[in-house]
Ligand SMILES: Nc1ncnc2c1ncn2[C@@H]1O[C@H](COP(=O)(O)OP(=O)(O)O)[C@@H](O)[C@H]1O
């Protein structure tokens with residue numbers, strides 16, 4: 001007779017590379033049931049976007065089928081995204097808040113934020129996207145929602161976020177004519193951002209991305225003061241000057257104890273629309289050097305590509321419009337890397353013994 005202990009023993013050979021521990025000790029194996037020569041169980045990961053999900057499933061299947069008395073395995077892969085600091089949260093249902101930031105404008109923050117958010121939602125995660133660019137909101141256009149108005153519950157003073165491509169989103173751009181917010185000063189910007197966080201029915205989300213305005217101003221300050229920010233994804237282009245600006249961005253978040261999740265090198269190479277050949281228009285390797293200097297990694301290199309821009313402008317982000325394209329794959333890889341690193345950051349905060357043991 002095969003026992004639950006036999007199954008756990010077999011599965012304890014599988015090591016999660018991110019936590020350096022086996023999946024049994026990590027508590028990922030749940031609901032084991034054994035019927036004769038068949039076993040069923042669940043592996044609950046820390047994110048639906050886990051890049052090694054399928055590898056885990058295959059390893060688990062091989063491990064239990066290696067038990068002589070087991071001939072069939074029914075494995076359910078599930079996930080539960082962890083929340084780092086639930087107690088000090090303005091948004092109790094939101095597990096992770098991630099700033100998508102850069103030192104300078106025009107590097108592709110909004111494009112990255114939209115595609116990253118949608119790619120994350122495509123894995124089954126519950127995702128929100130807050131347009132933090134109060135001065136120059138571009139989320140309405142990029143999500144194909146320009147001209148729509150979020151519903152307002154006047155009794156409670158709560159906005160319902162709009163939804164498209166599987167994500168919930170809110171922007172000051174939904175609430176006022178284009179260009180009007182540009183004249184606001186610091187305190188108004190801070191209070192607008194606070195309202196977009198607090199007075200919106202976000203519901204339960206695994207990841208809330210915030211598309212930041214460029215630089216290190218009021219929005220950055222307000223966000224980090226009002227809510228626990230899990231980490232920042234820094235977007236840069238390969239040009240030296242953009243890298244310098246990115247450096248400032250990383251340092252600003254470090255000062256307020258928001259870790260850099262990693263760097264996205266956007267417009268990293270040009271893909272010729274005619275012949276498909278890729279060429280490095282700007283210097284290579286700058287983002288990698290930056291990563292080294294700040295002890296963080298380049299999570300993805302997104303090409304400078306006309307289809308990315310055209311789809312952005314048309315409100316049909318490329319990950320949604322062409323999910324099987326190479327460009328979409330770059331964003332899907334990015335989503336997996338971001339999710340992985342958030343899981344590691346959260347595990348460190350919640351479960352310090354796991355990291356200090358051994
Ligand atoms: N990888 C890319 N390839 C082609 N065009 C891009 C890419 N990333 C961004 N863009 C375009 O560059 C412009 C600026 O991008 P945006 O995301 O608005 O930058 P930011 O939010 O940093 O100001 C937009 O027109 C956008 O469509």
Ligand SMILES: [Mg+2]
Nearest residue numbers: 109110133138
């Ligand atoms: Mg932007």
